Amino acid sequence: MRRLLRANLILLAAFAFASEVQASEITRAVMLSNSCAACHGTDGNSPGAMPSINGKSAQFISRALLEFREGKREATVMGRHASGYSDDEIQLIADYFSTLP
Amino acid sequence: MKTLNRRKFIKLLAGTGAGVSMSGLIAACGKPSSGRVVIVGGGFGGSTCAKYLHRFDSNLDITLIEPSTRFLTCPFSNLVISGMKTLEDISHDYGAQTDRGVNVVHARVVDVDAASKKVKLDNGKELEYDRLVLSPGIDFKWEEVNGMEAADAEIIPHAWQAGNQTTLLRNQLEAMDDGGVVIVAPPKNPFRCPPGPYERVSLIAHYLKQHKPKSKILVLDAKDKFSKQALFMQGWQKLYPGMVEWVAGSEGGRIGEIDVAKRTLYAEFGDAHKGDVVNFIPPHKAGMIAHQAGLTNNDGWCFVDQRTFESRVHKGIHVIGDASIAGAMPKSGFAANSQGKVCAAAIVSSLRGKEMPEPSYVNTCYSLVGPDYGISVAAVYRYSEDKGIYSTGGGVSPLDEDADYRQQEARYARGWYDSITMDSFG
Numbered sequence: 001m002r003r004l005l006r007a008n009l010i011l012l013a014a015f016a017f018a019s020e021v022q023a024s025e026i027t028r029a030v031m032l033s034n035s036c037a038a039c040h041g042t043d044g045n046s047p048g049a050m051p052s053i054n055g056k057s058a059q060f061i062s063r064a065l066l067e068f069r070e071g072k073r074e075a076t077v078m079g080r081h082a083s084g085y086s087d088d089e090i091q092l093i094a095d096y097f098s099t100l101p
Numbered sequence: 102m103k104t105l106n107r108r109k110f111i112k113l114l115a116g117t118g119a120g121v122s123m124s125g126l127i128a129a130c131g132k133p134s135s136g137r138v139v140i141v142g143g144g145f146g147g148s149t150c151a152k153y154l155h156r157f158d159s160n161l162d163i164t165l166i167e168p169s170t171r172f173l174t175c176p177f178s179n180l181v182i183s184g185m186k187t188l189e190d191i192s193h194d195y196g197a198q199t200d201r202g203v204n205v206v207h208a209r210v211v212d213v214d215a216a217s218k219k220v221k222l223d224n225g226k227e228l229e230y231d232r233l234v235l236s237p238g239i240d241f242k243w244e245e246v247n248g249m250e251a252a253d254a255e256i257i258p259h260a261w262q263a264g265n266q267t268t269l270l271r272n273q274l275e276a277m278d279d280g281g282v283v284i285v286a287p288p289k290n291p292f293r294c295p296p297g298p299y300e301r302v303s304l305i306a307h308y309l310k311q312h313k314p315k316s317k318i319l320v321l322d323a324k325d326k327f328s329k330q331a332l333f334m335q336g337w338q339k340l341y342p343g344m345v346e347w348v349a350g351s352e353g354g355r356i357g358e359i360d361v362a363k364r365t366l367y368a369e370f371g372d373a374h375k376g377d378v379v380n381f382i383p384p385h386k387a388g389m390i391a392h393q394a395g396l397t398n399n400d401g402w403c404f405v406d407q408r409t410f411e412s413r414v415h416k417g418i419h420v421i422g423d424a425s426i427a428g429a430m431p432k433s434g435f436a437a438n439s440q441g442k443v444c445a446a447a448i449v450s451s452l453r454g455k456e457m458p459e460p461s462y463v464n465t466c467y468s469l470v471g472p473d474y475g476i477s478v479a480a481v482y483r484y485s486e487d488k489g490i491y492s493t494g495g496g497v498s499p500l501d502e503d504a505d506y507r508q509q510e511a512r513y514a515r516g517w518y519d520s521i522t523m524d525s526f527g
Contacts, residue, residue, distance in 0.1 A: 023135070023157070023158040023159070023160060024156065024157055024158075026157055026446050026449060026450055026455075026457065026458060027458060028458040028459060030446070030458075031443070031446060031457075031458050031459065031460055031461050032461045034153065034442045034446075035439050035442065035461055035462060035463035035481075036463075037520075037524050038435055038438050038439065038463065038465070038520060038521050038524050038525075039465055039516075039517055039520050039521070040520065041520050041523060041524060042152075042523065042524045042527065046516070046519075046520055047519045047520060047523045047527075048515065048516040048518075048519030048520060049512050049513060049515055049516025049519070050513065050516040050517065050519075050520050076477070076498070076506065076509055076510050076513060077465065077477050077479050077498075077510075077513065080479045080480075080494065080495050080496040080497075081463070081465075081479050081481060081494070081495065082494075083481075083493075083494030083495065083496070084463075084480065084481025084482075084492070084493040084494025084495055085481065085493075085494070089461075
């Protein structure tokens with residue numbers, strides 16, 4: 001039994017090592033969204049006072065950004081940020097963060 | 102990077118008490134490297150670049166060369182100078198980099214051989230690379246300063262590279278008597294962190310107001326205008342009335358000569374100004390290794406392809422952060438973080454023989470005028486062939502906002518610090 005457990009652990013460890021090796025596709029959505037991470041945390045997961053944006057629905061994120069841009073939602077810095085993005089870009093960013101856990 | 106992944110793996114295996122051949126297993130699991138990238142400089146630019154290179158392709162062999170074992174951020178160093186934070190609060194180690202498999206080497210690069218793609222370290226070792234990223238930050242143009250040299254910064258600290266210099270300025274402020282004069286002399290453009298000197302003035306004023314309220318701050322500026330100027334001036338008026346005097350460069354602010362022993366700055370055309378504490382920030386140029394590698398122009402900065410940050414001088418070498426000429430982007434830790442990501446994408450795309458999607462860059466800088474009084478500047482950037490990096494949107498905090506708004510931005514300034522340092526060093 002103990003030996004079996006050990007063998008399983010070894011397999012698990014080998015699998016864990018293999019799964020660390022990865023190469024991800026660099027899309028336009030990635031290029032756009034990575035720049036959000038500096039304030040909202042890597043992968044949109046904020047460690048502090050900035051709101052996390054990972055795992056929010058695409059609709060929630062895109063609506064927020066569009067309203068920030070049009071000045072229809074109260075903001076400090078986000079209205080100024082949103083002014084730099086087109087509708088298409090906002091959609092790409094919203095879709096990207098909605099897929100992150 | 103592979104060695105460290107292996108090390109972690111071996112540790113894991115050892116924990117199981119397994120008696121099998123580890124090297125066999127590792128050989129079966131290991132994949133060939135997709136390229137060797139050497140990064141010089143572990144600040145915001147270099148660290149972010151290493152992290153995002155690994156995220157894009159964990160098969161890369163990534164080496165990060167940085168002399169220090171801990172990085173002290175210039176952002177929030179003004180809070181250390183004013184006694185609101187300690188050096189410990191703004192220091193970050195490289196544990197997360199080694200954990201993900203980046204090979205962190207604490208050494209100094211003494212030579213770059215662009216032709217044979219090698220860097221030489223001060224420990225005698227040589228490293229070969231397929232791509233080299235230089236993120237060396239800044240150095241000072243002491244050659245342009247009359248009457249003061251680098252060693253004199255022990256007496257007149259610039260505190261523009263965080264660490265001992267930060268402590269030195271802090272100690273001088275603490276030792277000063279009430280009623281003293283603090284001189285801050287910001288440099289000409291371009292320089293690291295455009296709003297930085299004025300945040301410093303603000304937070305020194307905050308300290309003086311609490312502890313030495315009869316003191317004054319004289320700002321002798323090399324420039325005629327500065328970042329977020331109206332916002333800073335409104336804040337000074339509101340929080341520290343009568344304490345701060347700013348002199349524009351053309352109106353006697355520009356310094357012609359310095360008498361270090363007398364802590365006196367002589368204006369180019371005009372008066373002598375003696376300070377009890379003097380914070381002279383010399384003019385900047387790219388970090389030393391960029392000069393040694395022959396990558397700098399006559400003004401001391403590096404021309405790059407602003408889409409990929411590849412040097413215009415040597416192929417295969419990328420320059421990011423303060424040392425690079427990056428169009429409309431300022432020299433800031435945040436800009437370096439953004440450039441580190443774009444550069445990582447450019448390198449991985451190029452090694453894969455693929456076209457990089459259109460880059461997007463961002464800068465966001467918060468400044469504290471007081472502990473509960475924050476202001477910000479933000480911009481989004483794109484690249485075009487004729488304009489280089491240009492802004493597509495952004496702006497500064499509005500003037501005349503109420504205390505709640507300023508307080509909210511002060512809260513976000515702290516959140517900004519937590520996030521940018523995690524995204525760069527975590």
